[in-house]
Amino acid sequence: MRQAVTLRQVAAHAGVSRQTVSNVLNAPHRVEEITRVKVQAAIEALGYQPNRTARSLATRQAGLIGYCLARRPGRSLFMDPFLHALTEAIEGTGRRMLVFTAPDGEQGIATYADLIAQRAVDAFILSDTVPDDPRHSWLASRGVPFASFGRTWPEQGEQPGPWVDVDGAGACAELVRRLHSAGHDQIAFVGWCDLLAMGAGKDRQRGWQDECARLGLLEQAAYADSDSMDGAASAAAQLLDGSTPPTAIVAASDLLAVGVVGELRRRKLRPGHDVWVTGFDDSVLASSVEGGLTSVSQPTAEITSALVKRLDAEQDPAGVLLAGQIVSRCSAPVDL
Amino acid sequence: MRQAVTLRQVAAHAGVSRQTVSNVLNAPHRVEEITRVKVQAAIEALGYQPNRTARSLATRQAGLIGYCLARRPGRSLFMDPFLHALTEAIEGTGRRMLVFTAPDGEQGIATYADLIAQRAVDAFILSDTVPDDPRHSWLASRGVPFASFGRTWPEQGEQPGPWVDVDGAGACAELVRRLHSAGHDQIAFVGWCDLLAMGAGKDRQRGWQDECARLGLLEQAAYADSDSMDGAASAAAQLLDGSTPPTAIVAASDLLAVGVVGELRRRKLRPGHDVWVTGFDDSVLASSVEGGLTSVSQPTAEITSALVKRLDAEQDPAGVLLAGQIVSRCSAPVDL
DNA sequence: CTGAAAGCGCTTACAG
DNA sequence: CTGAAAGCGCTTACAG
Numbered sequence: 001m002r003q004a005v006t007l008r009q010v011a012a013h014a015g016v017s018r019q020t021v022s023n024v025l026n027a028p029h030r031v032e033e034i035t036r037v038k039v040q041a042a043i044e045a046l047g048y049q050p051n052r053t054a055r056s057l058a059t060r061q062a063g064l065i066g067y068c069l070a071r072r073p074g075r076s077l078f079m080d081p082f083l084h085a086l087t088e089a090i091e092g093t094g095r096r097m098l099v100f101t102a103p104d105g106e107q108g109i110a111t112y113a114d115l116i117a118q119r120a121v122d123a124f125i126l127s128d129t130v131p132d133d134p135r136h137s138w139l140a141s142r143g144v145p146f147a148s149f150g151r152t153w154p155e156q157g158e159q160p161g162p163w164v165d166v167d168g169a170g171a172c173a174e175l176v177r178r179l180h181s182a183g184h185d186q187i188a189f190v191g192w193c194d195l196l197a198m199g200a201g202k203d204r205q206r207g208w209q210d211e212c213a214r215l216g217l218l219e220q221a222a223y224a225d226s227d228s229m230d231g232a233a234s235a236a237a238q239l240l241d242g243s244t245p246p247t248a249i250v251a252a253s254d255l256l257a258v259g260v261v262g263e264l265r266r267r268k269l270r271p272g273h274d275v276w277v278t279g280f281d282d283s284v285l286a287s288s289v290e291g292g293l294t295s296v297s298q299p300t301a302e303i304t305s306a307l308v309k310r311l312d313a314e315q316d317p318a319g320v321l322l323a324g325q326i327v328s329r330c331s332a333p334v335d336l
Numbered sequence: 337m338r339q340a341v342t343l344r345q346v347a348a349h350a351g352v353s354r355q356t357v358s359n360v361l362n363a364p365h366r367v368e369e370i371t372r373v374k375v376q377a378a379i380e381a382l383g384y385q386p387n388r389t390a391r392s393l394a395t396r397q398a399g400l401i402g403y404c405l406a407r408r409p410g411r412s413l414f415m416d417p418f419l420h421a422l423t424e425a426i427e428g429t430g431r432r433m434l435v436f437t438a439p440d441g442e443q444g445i446a447t448y449a450d451l452i453a454q455r456a457v458d459a460f461i462l463s464d465t466v467p468d469d470p471r472h473s474w475l476a477s478r479g480v481p482f483a484s485f486g487r488t489w490p491e492q493g494e495q496p497g498p499w500v501d502v503d504g505a506g507a508c509a510e511l512v513r514r515l516h517s518a519g520h521d522q523i524a525f526v527g528w529c530d531l532l533a534m535g536a537g538k539d540r541q542r543g544w545q546d547e548c549a550r551l552g553l554l555e556q557a558a559y560a561d562s563d564s565m566d567g568a569a570s571a572a573a574q575l576l577d578g579s580t581p582p583t584a585i586v587a588a589s590d591l592l593a594v595g596v597v598g599e600l601r602r603r604k605l606r607p608g609h610d611v612w613v614t615g616f617d618d619s620v621l622a623s624s625v626e627g628g629l630t631s632v633s634q635p636t637a638e639i640t641s642a643l644v645k646r647l648d649a650e651q652d653p654a655g656v657l658l659a660g661q662i663v664s665r666c667s668a669p670v671d672l
Numbered sequence: 673c674t675g676a677a678a679g680c681g682c683t684t685a686c687a688g
Numbered sequence: 689c690t691g692a693a694a695g696c697g698c699t700t701a702c703a704g
Contacts, residue, residue, distance in 0.1 A: 049453035054697030390681030
């Protein structure tokens, strides 16, 4: 690896002092046009790029944002595009992403603490939140900047720190409204029964449930025993074998919806005709199933830009709820 | 964010010089037992952690490994767990992961160049390789340390730099052997026809093809027009409607395999009975479909540890091909 | 507008 | 074994 060009060499090449080069870089307004041009020429001639480490030490800013990679097999369909978009958004502000792993729950706090103590990152982006997530209160209490994708659903009081989330309840309520407008009055829900059920899963279910109640519809739900197509197929079977089989099924995720679709096909029921099905996340699965799966698209670009904005300055309000967008495909042609 | 504890404060607290504290941290053997204990006590009392930035500047090591996040909707099923495992492996060596985005192909090189010029990372892990990947030769020619997950399939000569890959050809050949042993003699292949087909996709197909040839079996293949269940379903339909319908189908990915399974169900053909189906990656989809999908598991832990090993020291051989492990489930009960 | 000085918080030879 | 010195490559007030 060749020796890097330093500021000192640029200064020598341009015939100015090092500070002047630094000024050209960081405060160009305070340096005369002619010398600025001269220095710029030297910078380009030598291909100079400031050493980030040295700059970080001087400015006391790591220039790095920390993000913890969660273990989440099923969720990766959405979280992977999210990470990509988040990284681009952070890069747009001249910083970079440091990703790390940590144990779940309280024990994971130690990793966040280390990163801060070592001054390895300036702030965190949090995701994969759980109810009363311990990270939020810990970080907030130490004054560590962060922004959360996802709520912590506090029992009482305000959620600590800024957050951005997608209104899962609102999106599911909207699905129910559209399905109802299309003539359905047996609209069931297929959700998770494990941990996933707690935060976002519960939220999505609540939207479905409240809207069913408002419209006076029967509220039938069944649960996959894990985040799997197989579990969802069983849940769907249970609903379809009941005394009031649904004509539409709102699933809490695309993976679950694909399982539901499989069960329908097995019974020679046509998705989008005999029984309508919707998913959530608009992942690769949604566009991948035959005819396509109607799903709720999370506005990735809006989410990440709102997160980055909240990292850099206090925003009002501290929390923002974005609308999911219904992408209508053949499994449930619910166009307005 | 509270003021961090510095080495200077630890030294004062322990009543020694700063260099001695540094020695306790970096060369404990050259400091007397008694002072070491004293310093350790001070470190713990103050909760001291060395500032990574300052250390990096002094040692001229960023302590960060760069990894480019590719855009790869369908592949994320495997790449997400891979990134998690890779991050853990890197952390095991006391360094951390910096992830970044870059344009595809030649244009992306500039991003790698910047990261090196800025001394933001010490080395790179490459993945999502393409034939004659420009990154490998560029990095190798500048002496930038890197390790590649995936081959570049050079037309001629050796692949630049160290690499680790999974033997897709070998795994698919093994699948064919096992299917043949189980009585199948119409074993078709469903692959991609786009970019994915070039590297790993082609490799997997070659394994299937060579083994079919060796066993004197018919070689029928069909291709999904994108990495989708839907495309795979069409490909499977084409095969099943042919004059010599296959009794087993080897798919190049789990997503494709799920599409094949869907097409079978639609025709009332039972996967694992009427037609056997195998996938690749052992992703969440494989365990998620009803009865489970027989798939090839990539040895994530071995891959990442081999990569990290090659980052730190030249290994012999520079490239290593790991075996994929066949995970047998109901879609193709090919147990030995 | 420009440059000499001090400092960011460490590590690394090198004296003592 | 321990400590004074120099240095990593920048930035940031502050003189001139």
